[in-house]
Amino acid sequence: MADELLFNPRTYDPAHFDPETRRLLRATVDWFESRGKRRLIDDYRSRVWLEDFLAFSAKEGLFATFLTPAADAARPDQRWDTARVAALNEIFGFYGLDYWYAWQVTILGLGPVWQSGNDAARARAAELLSRGEVFAFGLSEKSHGADIYSTDMLLEPDGHGGFRATGSKYYIGNGNAAGLVSVFGRRTDVEGPDGYVFFAADSRHPAYHLVKNVVDSSKYVSEFRLDDYPVAPEDVLHTGRAAFDAALNTVNVGKFNLCTASVGICEHAMYEAVTHAHNRILYGRPVTAFPHVRRELTDAYVRLVGMKLFSDRAVDYFRSAGPDDRRYLLFNPMTKMKVTTEGEKVIDLMWDVIAAKGFEKDNYFAQAAVEIRGLPKLEGTVHVNLALILKFMRNHLLEPVDYPEVPARLDAADDAFLFRQGPARGLGSIRFHDWRAAFDAYAAVPNVARLREQADALCTFVGTAAPDKEQSRDLDLLLAVGQLFALVVHGQLILEQARLTGLDQDVLDELFAVLVRDFSGYAVELHGKDSATEQQQAWALGAVRRPVVDEARSARVWERVEALSGAYEMAP
Numbered sequence: 012m013a014d015e016l017l018f019n020p021r022t023y024d025p026a027h028f029d030p031e032t033r034r035l036l037r038a039t040v041d042w043f044e045s046r047g048k049r050r051l052i053d054d055y056r057s058r059v060w061l062e063d064f065l066a067f068s069a070k071e072g073l074f075a076t077f078l079t080p081a082a083d084a085a086r087p088d089q090r091w092d093t094a095r096v097a098a099l100n101e102i103f104g105f106y107g108l109d110y111w112y113a114w115q116v117t118i119l120g121l122g123p124v125w126q127s128g129n130d131a132a133r134a135r136a137a138e139l140l141s142r143g144e145v146f147a148f149g150l151s152e153k154s155h156g157a158d159i160y161s162t163d164m165l166l167e168p169d170g171h172g173g174f175r176a177t178g179s180k181y182y183i184g185n186g187n188a189a190g191l192v193s194v195f196g197r198r199t200d201v202e203g204p205d206g207y208v209f210f211a212a213d214s215r216h217p218a219y220h221l222v223k224n225v226v227d228s229s230k231y232v233s234e235f236r237l238d239d240y241p242v243a244p245e246d247v248l249h250t251g252r253a254a255f256d257a258a259l260n261t262v263n264v265g266k267f268n269l270c271t272a273s274v275g276i277c278e279h280a281m282y283e284a285v286t287h288a289h290n291r292i293l294y295g296r297p298v299t300a301f302p303h304v305r306r307e308l309t310d311a312y313v314r315l316v317g318m319k320l321f322s323d324r325a326v327d328y329f330r331s332a333g334p335d336d337r338r339y340l341l342f343n344p345m346t347k348m349k350v351t352t353e354g355e356k357v358i359d360l361m362w363d364v365i366a367a368k369g370f371e372k373d374n375y376f377a378q379a380a381v382e383i384r385g386l387p388k389l390e391g392t393v394h395v396n397l398a399l400i401l402k403f404m405r406n407h408l409l410e411p412v413d414y415p416e417v418p419a420r421l422d423a424a425d426d427a428f429l430f431r432q433g434p435a436r437g438l439g440s441i442r443f444h445d446w447r448a449a450f451d452a453y454a455a456v457p458n459v460a461r462l463r464e465q466a467d468a469l470c471t472f473v474g475t476a477a478p479d480k481e482q483s484r485d486l487d488l489l490l491a492v493g494q495l496f497a498l499v500v501h502g503q504l505i506l507e508q509a510r511l512t513g514l515d516q517d518v519l520d521e522l523f524a525v526l527v528r529d530f531s532g533y534a535v536e537l538h539g540k541d542s543a544t545e546q547q548q549a550w551a552l553g554a555v556r557r558p559v560v561d562e563a564r565s566a567r568v569w570e571r572v573e574a575l576s577g578a579y580e581m582a583p
Contacts (some may be wrong), residue, residue: 014571016518017314018101018278019579020044025098029423031088032095035073036102042067043106048581051107055378060114060187069143073099074117080125081425081436083137090425091125093329097271097322104275108382109229111272113145115265116184120146122261123193123209127248132211136191138141144190148265149212150258153181153234157391159207159258164196166208166242173241176210179222179234180352186233187221189214193248195258200539207254211246212237252434259435263343266390267329270322270346272356275384277315280379281397282579284308284361287368289576299576304364305569311360312572313522316514317355317505318350324508330420332428337441338414341403342504348396349497351386358383375581393527397487399495402438404496408470411445419511446499449506456516457559458523459506465530466499468554476546491537495554498530521568524558 020043025036043051068074077096079089096118103111124136124146136146155161164178176196186192191211198206212219218241222234249257285308288298298304332339358380362369369376379412387393450466453459472492482488502523511518531554537543538551 013558014575014578016319016514017281017575018105018275019282020581021579028095028098029088030201030290031076032092032423035071035076035306036095036098038071039073039099039102043102044504044582047581047583048373051581052373052375052378055107055229056372057411058227060231061109061229064110065113065143065145067346072141072143074098074114074143074145075137075140078118078121079137079140080427080430082427082490083125083133085137086139090423091427091429092423093267093326093423093426093429096268097326100268101275101278102344104272105279106274106275107378108272108276108385111268112230112238115268115272116122117146117189118268119148119261119265120185120189120191120193122148122264122430123248123254123257124191124211125322126257126260126432127209129248129385130318131245132248132450135211138209142190145185145188147183147185147189147192147214147233148261149180149183149186149192149194149235151180153179153228156182159195159255162195162197164194164206164237166196166198166210166464167239168200168396169197172244173246174208174210176237176240176242179236182225182233183233183235185231186214186232186235187224192219192235193261195254200553205251207249208242208247208252209249209254209257210242211248212240212242216240233362242382248350256433256435260429262390262430263432263435264429266347266396267325267343269311269386269389270325270350271352274285274315274319274322276379276386277318277354277357279581280358280361280383281311281315282575283374283376283570284311284365285371286577286580289573298364299573307360307573308572309521309565309569310525311357312575313518313525314353314357314360314517317501317522317526318353320505320508320514321501321513322350324504324511327417327420329429330424330426332418333431334428338412338443339405340438340441340567341400341443341500344391344396344399345497345500345504347390348387348393348400351383351499352393354383354386394486394490397497399438400497400500401489401493403441403443404492405473406439406441407443407446407500408466408473408496410442411444411447414444437455437571446503449510452510453506453519456520456523457561458520458527459502461527461556461559462498462502462523462530463554464533465527466502468550469495469499472547472550476544476550482542482544485540485542488537488540488542491533493535494533495530498526498533502526515563517567518571519558520561520564524560527558531557 081090151157166174220236226232328339400527450463534551534554538548
């Protein structure tokens with residue numbers, strides 16, 4: 012019987028979506044499956060540009076259907092629906108991050124356009140999507156990355172309401188082929204934030220110079236240069252502070268996609284790893300007969316389930332967001348930071364089991380082991396997102412307010428708020444519902460109760476032993492605190508999704524045993540920080556807990572893992 016918690020192309024039927032979404036998702040899976048594993052791996056290793064994939068997407072209208080907001084749609088099935096965007100992320104991750112990347116940077120490139128009041132630019136973007144074009148997001152620069160304040164893309168007024176743009180951009184995906192590149196720069200005649208400009212450029216224009224692909228990959232992560240590029244008034248997307256906000260709000264939309272791509276990578280790799288380990292005989296026994304192997308594969312499985320549950324629940328908060336409910340701004344960096352680093356752990360656990368097999372050129376796993384490393388490092392590093400998460404800690408843990416319950420959001424609705432998020436500030440004023448309710452619903456599950464003890468201890472820490480003003484300058488110590496807080500939020504949304512989906516309680520208990528160990532590990536790490544006070548050191552050791560062990564429960568969860576052997580293998 013197929014595991015209902017993991018994506019399996021053999022059994023995939025997204026019946027919870029409308030007919031056209033269901034058709035497109037299934038058509039995408041079938042396209043990859045018809046190509047076969049050999050072609051998939053060969054294309055990855057030969058670093059070919061994705062022309063055949065983009066031709067398929069254009070023929071099916073895939074990007075146009077999924078990435079055109081309802082306000083700009085030519086057909087009723089076109090909308091920006093985060094639930095189906097997440098489903099496609101997972102499929103692309105499952106087959107290869109190169110495909111996902113072309114889609115991801117198209118999403119980023121569209122962000123400033125769909126936030127703009129420039130009707131001509133919006134109509135142009137919709138038309139380009141309908142023709143199967145890809146897009147790019149021209150924000151980062153070689154000298155200072157995505158430091159918006161320091162952009163060296165300069166716009167000189169041309170005296171006719173437009174500009175001439177000169178400067179370089181770096182790390183720009185799809186920069187080789189984008190029909191529209193959303194480029195961030197600043198005016199030479201206006202100082203400060205009022206001088207920012209987002210404008211639309213065309214990679215085919217003679218004043219647009221493609222320098223190179225900065226990575227050795229099918230992903231075309233370009234460096235490009237504009238030399239006296241003409242920016243007409245109809246090319247201007249945003250000016251002043253609105254351009255700054257458009258940059259940050261676009262990243263809010265785009266960074267969310269990293270979590271479900273990580274899930275897809277791990278799912279494909281897990282089928283390969285379990286199948287290999289279970290069918291390899293070592294010292295007269297299957298590799299999976301060894302207790303440490305069972306533990307590693309079981310931990311990998313439950314961590315992957317947790318990644319998926321958290322990501323699915325975060326979709327609901329994105330889709331239900333509005334000016335008075337911006338809780339998604341916590342759950343978003345969580346998906347980017349926590350879920351993607353969990354993905355690294357999942358791959359590492361499986362790699363410890365399959366060892367040399369993980370390097371073989373005929374397996375997807377070798378590709379997964381490389382690609383999983385990239386996702387925690389895109390759209391802001393883990394450290395940047397941990398620091399962002401910390402801004403919400405006190406309000407989330409200690410100052411809950413009442414909100415209507417957010418339902419599961421799989422309805423065929425347009426998520427229009429994502430393109431009118433407003434000013435990118437005021438994070439300290441965002442409030443949250445009581446995280447304890449999710450834990451209370453599963454108080455009878457032993458390891459949920461154990462993590463709840465640790466979460467309550469963290470509340471005590473924040474109230475009595477939080478870093479003072481001096482320590483708050485020690486980012487190394489703060490990041491250790493951030494990891495502890497992230498585990499509470501991670502557990503909360505997992506539990507909310509578990510209740511919505513009726514998750515097997517054995518799997519839930521086994522997963523929370525892993526989270527309890529993680530919390531204890533981070534507490535010990537905090538204890539060892541150079542600037543930790545004696546009070547903080549004592550708290551840290553007092554927060555260490557041992558998970559509740561249940562051999563029968565672990566054995567039942569292992570049976571689920573063992574059943575993955577042979578459950579899916581891509582056709583040759």
